[in-house]
Amino acid sequence: xxxxxxxxxxxxxxxxxxxxxxxxxxxxxxxxxxxxxxxxxxxxxxxxxxxxxxxxxxxxxxxxxxxxxxxxxxxxxxxxxxxxxxxxxxxxxxxxxxxxxxxxxxxxxxxxxxxxxxxxxxxxxxxxxxxxxxxxxxxxxxxxxxxxxxxxxxxxxxxxxxxxxxxxxxxxxxxxxxxxxxxxxxxxxxxxxxxxxxxxxxxxxxxxxxxxxxxxxxxxxxxxxxxxxxxxxxxxxxxxxxxxxxxxxxxxxxxxxxxxxxxxxxxxxxxxxxxxxxxx
Amino acid sequence: xxxxxxxxxxxxxxxxxxxxxxxxxxxxxxxxxxxxxxxxxxxxxxxxxxxxxxxxxxxxxxxxxxxxxxxxxxxxxxxxxxxxxxxxxxxxxxxxxxxxxxxxxxxxxxxxxxxxxxxxxxxxxxxxxxxxxxxxxxxxxxxxxxxxxxxxxxxxxxxxxxxxxxxxxxxxxxxxxxxxxxxxxxxxxxxxxxxxxxxxxxxxxxxxxxxxxxxxxxxxxxxxxxxxxxxxxxxxxxxxxxxxxxxxxxxxxxxxxxxxxxxxxxxxxxxxxxxxxxxxxxxxxxxxxxxxxxxxxxxxxxxxxxxxxxxxxxxx
Numbered sequence: 001x002x003x004x005x006x007x008x009x010x011x012x013x014x015x016x017x018x019x020x021x022x023x024x025x026x027x028x029x030x031x032x033x034x035x036x037x038x039x040x041x042x043x044x045x046x047x048x049x050x051x052x053x054x055x056x057x058x059x060x061x062x063x064x065x066x067x068x069x070x071x072x073x074x075x076x077x078x079x080x081x082x083x084x085x086x087x088x089x090x091x092x093x094x095x096x097x098x099x100x101x102x103x104x105x106x107x108x109x110x111x112x113x114x115x116x117x118x119x120x121x122x123x124x125x126x127x128x129x130x131x132x133x134x135x136x137x138x139x140x141x142x143x144x145x146x147x148x149x150x151x152x153x154x155x156x157x158x159x160x161x162x163x164x165x166x167x168x169x170x171x172x173x174x175x176x177x178x179x180x181x182x183x184x185x186x187x188x189x190x191x192x193x194x195x196x197x198x199x200x201x202x203x204x205x206x207x208x209x210x211x212x213x214x215x216x217x218x219x220x221x222x223x224x225x226x227x228x229x230x231x232x233x234x235x236x237x238x239x240x241x242x243x244x245x246x247x248x249x250x251x252x253x254x255x256x257x258x259x260x261x262x263x264x265x266x267x268x269x270x271x272x273x274x275x276x277x278x279x280x
Numbered sequence: 281x282x283x284x285x286x287x288x289x290x291x292x293x294x295x296x297x298x299x300x301x302x303x304x305x306x307x308x309x310x311x312x313x314x315x316x317x318x319x320x321x322x323x324x325x326x327x328x329x330x331x332x333x334x335x336x337x338x339x340x341x342x343x344x345x346x347x348x349x350x351x352x353x354x355x356x357x358x359x360x361x362x363x364x365x366x367x368x369x370x371x372x373x374x375x376x377x378x379x380x381x382x383x384x385x386x387x388x389x390x391x392x393x394x395x396x397x398x399x400x401x402x403x404x405x406x407x408x409x410x411x412x413x414x415x416x417x418x419x420x421x422x423x424x425x426x427x428x429x430x431x432x433x434x435x436x437x438x439x440x441x442x443x444x445x446x447x448x449x450x451x452x453x454x455x456x457x458x459x460x461x462x463x464x465x466x467x468x469x470x471x472x473x474x475x476x477x478x479x480x481x482x483x484x485x486x487x488x489x490x491x492x493x494x495x496x497x498x499x500x501x502x503x504x505x506x507x508x509x510x511x512x513x514x515x516x517x518x519x520x521x522x523x524x525x526x527x528x529x530x531x532x533x534x535x536x537x538x539x540x541x542x543x544x545x546x547x548x549x550x551x552x553x554x555x556x557x558x559x560x561x562x563x564x565x566x567x568x569x570x571x572x573x574x575x576x577x578x579x580x581x582x583x584x585x586x587x588x589x590x591x592x593x594x595x596x
Contacts, residue, residue, distance in 0.1 A: 075593060075594040076591045076592060076593050076594060077591065077592050077594055078591060078592070079590045079591050079592045081533070081590040082522065082523070082524050084522055085522065086505075086509035086510050086518075086519075086522065087509065087510060087511070104594065134589075135588075135589030135590050135591045136589075136591045138588075138589050139589055139591060142586065164477075164478075164499050164500075165499075166499060166500050166505055166508065166509060166523075167509075168499075168590070169498065169499050169522075169523045169524050169525070170497060170498065170499060170524065170525070170530060170533065170535050171533075171535070171588065171589050171590055172499050173477060173478070173481055173498070173499040174481070174535060174585070174588045174589070175588070175589060176453075176454075176457055176478060176481055177457055177460075177461065177481060177484075177485045177585045177588070178585050178586060178588050178589065180454065180457040180458050180461050180485075180585075181461040181485075181581075181582055181585040181586055182586060183458065184458060184461050184462050185582075202450075203478075204477075204478055204499070206450040206454075207438075207449070207450035207451075207453040207454050207478045207482075208453070208454050208457055208478075209454070210454075211448075211450055211451040211454035211455075212454050212455075212458060224450075225445055225450065226438065226440065226444070226445060226449045226450035226453070226478075227438075227440030227444075227445070227449075231440050231504075232440050232441060232442065232445075236440065236441045236442075238441055238442050240442060241442075244442070244445070245445065249445075253445075253446050253447070253448060254448065255448045255450075255451050
């Protein structure tokens with residue numbers, strides 16, 4: 001056993017992390033897990049069941065029929081209407097996010113099928129400036145709903161967003177009104193809107209489009225709320241319950257219809273769609 | 281550079297001199313005139329070039345007129361309606377019937393408190409879910425009887441507390457946005473002080489958006505932006521400037537319709553003057569809006585919100 005107490009022996013092993021392209025360490029249980037196994041498992045830790053972030057593309061893949069994906073996003077990207085600069089110019093932030101994600105914006109709008117039911121689906125990508133909603137996301141969501149109307153199919157929105165994008169100021173705030181206005185059209189057309197809230201669905205996204213689904217489903221482990229824990233503790237200095245703004249909190253207080261495990265989400269959507277869309 | 285307190289002090293001194301002038305028959309007229317000129321020019325210097333942060337401070341000025349002050353000046357027969365018909369009555373958001381120039385209207389207004397006790401009751405003007413739900417039920421009332429809706433916005437934001445979250449504050453805001461998008465009567469929103477984020481927008485999806493000259497409207501407070509983006513609470517001045525949150529900026533950006541001028545030094549320097557300027561514009565816009573058929577009104581409103589935003593189209 002002496003050899004295991006050898007400092008040198010430990011140091012060498014800690015510094016020499018396994019090949020990062022193949023392995024990752026679960027932030028919850030600390031286990032070293034094979035990346036491919038994680039991916040095949042919907043980005044869920046095979047050891048402890050912890051959910052890792054899904055990119056927008058991974059999320060879409062996990063939900064739709066193979067080969068049914070068609071990117072129908074508008075060919076647009078963020079402008080910098082306020083010439084905003086904090087610790088970094090906003091334009092630079094956008095470019096870095098595009099570089100890092102390979103996406104034009106924080107959302108993808110796709111035409112796809114779920115168990116052979118055609119849908120239009122919008123999926124946010126949290127890696128892109130916290131999935132925040134600026135002019136582009138607002139426009140894409142509206143475009144998605146309009147495409148759903150044009151195609152006479154249901155609209156599904158998978159939210160993963162910290163809220164409105166500060167760098168576009170008032171324009172971001174007004175996207176809440178914009179998406180809501182188009183949501184009203186979808187209702188007039190009697191087309192279903194299924195809102196799926198994942199980790200996190202907060203701020204301006206939670207306080208507008210995400211909360212207006214005909215059916216609202218939260219993924220297990222979602223964080224759902226308006227003002228973040230820190231904001232509340234700073235301004236009100238209130239003691240908050242343990243499950244504050246969790247999926248169970250949202251269900252208990254009546255904001256959402258159901259909580260669904262990630263691995264069951266596709267099946268859940270299939271079930272819900274079945275009530276709105278008549279099979280052949 | 282002089283500040284507001286110096287000006288107030290000087291103003292008081294001039295008043296004292298005037299009294300002295302009367303009582304002791306000492307002729308101070310030239311002296312007084314000189315000081316008055318000085319005061320006027322100092323005031324102009326101070327207020328003509330307000331920084332954005334200074335405007336934020338004016339919008340939050342403790343003496344700034346609040347919703348009830350304007351309601352008293354502008355409308356006759358304000359008849360307050362209480363409660364959301366579900367669970368409570370939010371004192372930070374008032375609703376009621378009133379007459380504007382003889383026409384029955386619905387008022388929805390965010391109200392701050394003056395005293396500590398009143399602020400406690402009114403949650404410092406932060407609206408809770410029961411406030412938004414009260415707004416929604418009076419909007420339904422407005423629609424039933426074709427009463428136009430006028431909203432007065434003045435809130436640091438929706439109330440961010442546990443009880444608020446438990447009652448689904450986000451959902452309540454979202455429901456209001458939807459209700460206002462679809463409301464079949466003319467709507468005018470006026471930002472009279474602070475337009476704090478979603479909490480303000482929840483009663484702001486209107487056919488006309490007016491702002492008093494020294495009011496602000498923003499996606500986040502300068503304090504919030506400084507803390508999140510600059511990671512330094514002290515950099516509020518930069519944050520305020522970056523956010524473009526003042527009425528003149530927002531008019532330039534094309535997101536609001538009109539700026540209502542305030543007297544030099546802010547609305548609190550002359551409430552009747554500010555209120556009468558606002559009243560005149562309210563009547564003007566309401567007359568225009570009421571002349572439109574409802575269908576056209578809704579189409580214009582839809583177009584307005586559908587098209588809001590700035591983005592770049594990619595080639596190819």
